[in-house]
Amino acid sequence: MGRKKAYKKKEVVKFPNVFSADKENLLNDIYKYFGSRNGITLEIGCGDGDYTIALAQRFPDRNFIGVDIKSDRIYQGSSTALEKELSNAAFVTGRFQLIFEQFKEKKVDEIIIPFPDPHVRRKSAPRRLISNEFLEVYKTILVPGGTVHFKTDNDDLFEFGIENLEKQNGEIFHINRDVHAGKEKTVMEEITTRYERHYVQEGRTINYVCFRFA
Numbered sequence: 669m670g671r672k673k674a675y676k677k678k679e680v681v682k683f684p685n686v687f688s689a690d691k692e693n694l695l696n697d698i699y700k701y702f703g704s705r706n707g708i709t710l711e712i713g714c715g716d717g718d719y720t721i722a723l724a725q726r727f728p729d730r731n732f733i734g735v736d737i738k739s740d741r742i743y744q745g746s747s748t749a750l751e752k753e754l755s756n757a758a759f760v761t762g763r764f765q766l767i768f769e770q771f772k773e774k775k776v777d778e779i780i781i782p783f784p785d786p787h788v789r790r791k792s793a794p795r796r797l798i799s800n801e802f803l804e805v806y807k808t809i810l811v812p813g814g815t816v817h818f819k820t821d822n823d824d825l826f827e828f829g830i831e832n833l834e835k836q837n838g839e840i841f842h843i844n845r846d847v848h849a850g851k852e853k854t855v856m857e858e859i860t861t862r863y864e865r866h867y868v869q870e871g872r873t874i875n876y877v878c879f880r881f882a
């Protein structure tokens with residue numbers, strides 16, 4: 669591991685806005701940090717937390733939680749949130765599968781899945797964050813009518829997600845197979861992530877869909 673990465677991993681656990689997924693009563697601690705019970709948006713596989721940061725700035729009366737396995741990536745978003753004094757943005761280091769049970773009681777309003785790993789091998793399909801298995805979980809933690817936003821450069825993964833959400837009675841609100849084609853954008857389309865900026869530079873087309881469960 670590089671020295672920079674090791675430094676970030678060591679430092680990030682000391683941040684007041686970063687919580688470990690294996691912590692007991694994780695949600696209570698996060699609520700204490702927020703100081704409010706405002707509605708929650710979850711960014712799963714948040715990387716640098718681009719959505720969490722951008723949305724927390726735009727919507728101060730809502731709460732945002734970014735989750736990622738890689739704590740060195742969480743370092744970026746959590747330090748930016750502290751610099752910008754965003755008390756409505758928190759981060760969890762660890763696998764989403766470790767924490768979702770806690771959201772079954774206090775549900776979330778919105779889930780964002782930006783550029784999830786494609787896990788291309790067919791046998792790894794259940795690990796895709798847009799697999800049937802994950803969609804079933806999202807249903808259990810969303811408020812009625814709660815929305816899911818999914819963005820990817822990977823056309824096969826996008827179609828896989830669309831097929832699954834149709835199987836799961838997903839209702840599509842908005843679908844765009846070329847987000848950067850110059851049309852007017854929604855807030856969710858407009859915000860870009862680190863991976864997205866990289867893919868756009870490479871000339872790749874970005875897909876986006878917003879849906880809810882019937």
Ligand SMILES: C[S@@+](CC[C@H](N)C(=O)[O-])C[C@H]1O[C@@H](n2cnc3c(N)ncnc32)[C@H](O)[C@@H]1O
Nearest residue numbers: 713714715736737738763764782783861862863
């Ligand atoms: C391709 S990266 C995209 C990062 C960021 N969303 C972006 O667009 O810049 C996918 C991220 O998802 C995280 N990830 C994958 N599976 C996860 C899981 N089950 N729970 C939490 N994070 C996960 C990875 O660690 C990685 O940072």
